[in-house]
Amino acid sequence: MPTYPNMQLKNGLKAYKEDKPEFGHGMLKYYALDPSYINLNNGSYGTTPRPVTEAVHALSERIEANPDLFHRIEFKPLLDEARQRVADLIGAKRDEVVFVANASMGVNTVLRNFEWEEGDIIFEFRTTYGSISRTVQYLHDRPPHPTASTINVLFPTTHAEIIEVFKKHVKANPALPNKKRVAVIDSIVSNPGVTLPWKELVKICKEEGIFSVIDAAHSIGQEVGVNLKESDPDFWISNCHKWLSAKRSCAALYVPERNQHIIKASIPTSHAYISPKDRKGPNFVEQFDWNGTIDYASYITVTDALEFREWMGGEERLNKYCHDLAIQGGQVLAEIFGTRVMDPNGDLTLNMVNVELPLPKDLPATVATISGLHRRLFAKKAFSAPFFHNGAWWTRCSAQVWNEISDFEELGKRWLEVCADVKKDFDQSK
Template sequence: MAISRLNALAAQIGGARSDGIECGKDAAKEFGFAPNHRNLNHGSFGTYPKLLRSLVNHYQDEAEARPDRFIRYDYPSLLDKSRDAVAKYINAPTSTIVLIPNATTGLNTVLQNLVFQPGDAIIYFATIYGACEKTVDFITETTPAESHKVDYEFPISDQDLLGRFEDAIRSLKNKGKHVKLAIFDTIVSLPGVRMPFERLTALCKEHSILSCIDGAHGIGHIPLDLTDLDPDFFFSNAHKWLYAPRGCAVFYVPERNQHLIRSTMPTSHGFIPRPVEGKVINNPLPPTGKSDFVTNFQFVGTTDDTPYLCISAALEWRSRITYAGRKGEEAITAYNLRLAREAGVVVSTSLSTEVMENAERTLGECNFSNVRLPLCFSEVARGEHAQAVKIGQWIAKVLVEEYDTFIAIIVYNGSWWVRMSAQVYLTIEDFEWAGKVLKEVCGRVESGEWER
């Protein structure tokens, strides 16, 4: 390994401890955005500081310089350092943490490893991520498992949501079903709202149901303590809000459940088949001395997993962020929460509409705000959902091609909503601009331009 180069990169990323990066325009300089681009949709794909790109390139160079040495011998120890760093960050034992490409892989890994019997049921929620619902559909097509969706529409109170979950459990049990697993989010993707995941996890324990938390928008977004939360399965994208390069996600499985996760997706050398007389189990990779669970995920096919190795650097960079006398995690959380709330007010005021929120004001306890567009569903879309989707797609394309930005749009409950992503490199001026642009584009929709 080129240790001197690596140390130089680490020093550059960490900077002097007194060298703070102020939220807003100062932080924006740290990212590689095009000069006129406003990145208002951080929540979908994330991004990371330019300095980390040098680190990714360094590890890629090392892999190409000596492929076998790096992949077989150097990479595993570097991976362990990342696992250890992220474990400390979310307060979990390192033995419970492995890294995977994305949260969707996490759910597939859980569902395709569990063994379902006739009468087993999976509960999930109406606002589940689309790809995750399709994964549930696949499981119910290929196994004896059944599924039950908890229906509701936001803005719903946390208490109402929890009540509907318990109603679903009682209903299924009364039908003689065994509720094996419940899938729910930390923060829903679209609309972007916070779920009462802590209380949902507690209810799963109370009813002896395996809790599977889709934390795609969790790590780096909201404070997490997995030892205290103690879910049965948890996965979260580090490339969204933690500022790690794509694709990089954390997969947590407590030791009590690791025997359930026998295979990675896809199955690789670490898989241990059930004993068959005369069959020799062989792993051609160097021995690890680690648990079967950790060893299994250490090598999953030949892919570029160098983003996994950048978690420590991402955490170090985060420690330099400053805002209103705060530093590091405290600064990032305070700035983004405030900016998200203010963005919702500014954009909704510009559009003369409203922000999606419940009476408890818990939906907006995250870095998202959702604002309704001032378009009449019955008139503009003639009350047709498919037509409304086309209009939303037209708006999105216009924002990309003519305004050099993107804002996530959802057709929800008879209206169009936009999801704003607050981030350390944005300011309230960016959302004032967004409000004006959205008002202008909505006017173009009302004039019928989207149909021409």
Template structure:
């Protein structure tokens, strides 16, 4: 198997992730991502270059940039680039689909109880505005993938929804979701599948030709090393007429507008490549990120193997140290139960205390996102090629120190 140019970990961080402050414990890659220094420098170079003659750049260059980067992403996820579009982030992609697809009052959308908050609010908006009904599949971890699929099977069979939205990897808890089985389940019950792959490309292998979802969205700025905000949206060709840009802009066409075969093939590209003035440099630098992953890091499998093994090692280390356990569905993130026997008030009052906890974590340069789920407090650790095990050893110590400090300050309860 190809190897990185220099070993992953601190040595790799010092060479290729120089923008991270020296004394930070970077254990939360999953929230926003971090761009490698060579890719970041190319990004800044392109911003400057594109400003040299803005009129010419915007009028005659952006479409070629857009299509070139679509083609490169298409190779990674095995999709015809005509079925892809760039959006700002996964939440924007979810909104693009749900707020442009022709839904009617009484149509049902199935989501899981661990749905990402912003995407859950999009469904609430549709409920309030249009009378769409949300159907929630209640999930309490620890739970097996087989049990998750069985719960969805029961709901899809009973409710006959229009849409089912689910994750590739859930945000909090940060666990791999059985998305491949659920796409098949949606086909079985003639339900439209909308896959929130915010944690997708660059994290787990994706083959959209094999998967065949109706809709799929994934952030390029989280795990794929592209500057934020940049994500891609996949739309099955049979839905191209129904999906419109967010915002609706110059390229708008009514769903019923008929085009020539060539124009219909390019319908998604022609609608999405320009929706208004924006910074194209994040899209433009995608080939640079791909080159970095392949030539410097040794390729997708080499990156994944290191990060996945580290996540397992972190789960073993921290759970043993804490005397707890971690959730089985581990990718490059691992979710570990936090011991709270000494300060149960933390769990009971988490919604009031979380900002204070995070404030103190940031002061100690070791931020770890946490969530109360199923009556327990969980910490999510993200593992990346610039990490080593002691990053998480230290960050987990900081977390317990902060929790104890906040719990002893009774005035905040």
């Protein structure tokens, strides 16, 4: 286990007292990554830094020393501190933010708390994350069968075109009398890894009387300058374990005070649940503080993750490095592949870049195909996420503070080998 310069133990948690580190391969000592593995897929599951893992272990030891004391008394101020730190980062009040297991759980909590009626409409995008899209379908499938309405957006495109498509779609699907409309909007799409103009779409929702549910799974820790007081979505959910460096799994669920009456019950339902007929006001936070025994370490050590990021130089510094590397790395990969980047101007790119793979366009886009690509790339000790979109195969590469341009170069070589093998097998199968 490496040592961390000038680190001190403070209240059982790690604090970092050294100058800002240089980004690149020198940062690998702060992560548990296999040194022979090229990881350009932080966006899927996150990558916990060693200091945060150590903080989790230290907290776990404290919990196990007296589980009753911790779970009955000590956890609450630590949880409140972590919620405050996240609230400060995203421009919210502490009691508008709670933790849930992941973004899918957060979006499900919101959508399943609406009192659906026949004639209500749930808008989703063609690129909505799979489990969320399936949630919308599930809600449509069960009584009272709200309408599921899909907005067709394909990439490459522009923010201006997305805004126009969204406007036209909601105008073409007006609310029926006394019925509601709810829009599920990605802030950053999972695949392709591109930003949506979510703040502008929230404004349109307000003008149209539509509830906005922002699936911001990739935002916190990647999208700098989030201020929910200003953008004012109706709901916003983001994973802290993807880009914020927290231990998986942990997500922030933001519900402004004006909408907390909508969230009648946590999932699972908490002992703090109060029937609406007896409730004097929302008890949003209380329900999520305790809705069954869980390991609170991932939630509480969000504080340590934020301290680690501050030690690295803060959100703007580290995200500038990752963004610049993603832009440069995408161009390098496209040259190696002889293909293109999805977003050549970089307008929709933060720290994830999408590059077309040199694979046959008629290669079946099946689970078996994608699983096969995964296995072949894993065998070469590298990974970036492959996916099929708009008639072509792509890979989404996540740039992180431990990466350098040489990682993209080496990944490109390994992908070329995989693609050549896949193409050979595919041609022989015809």
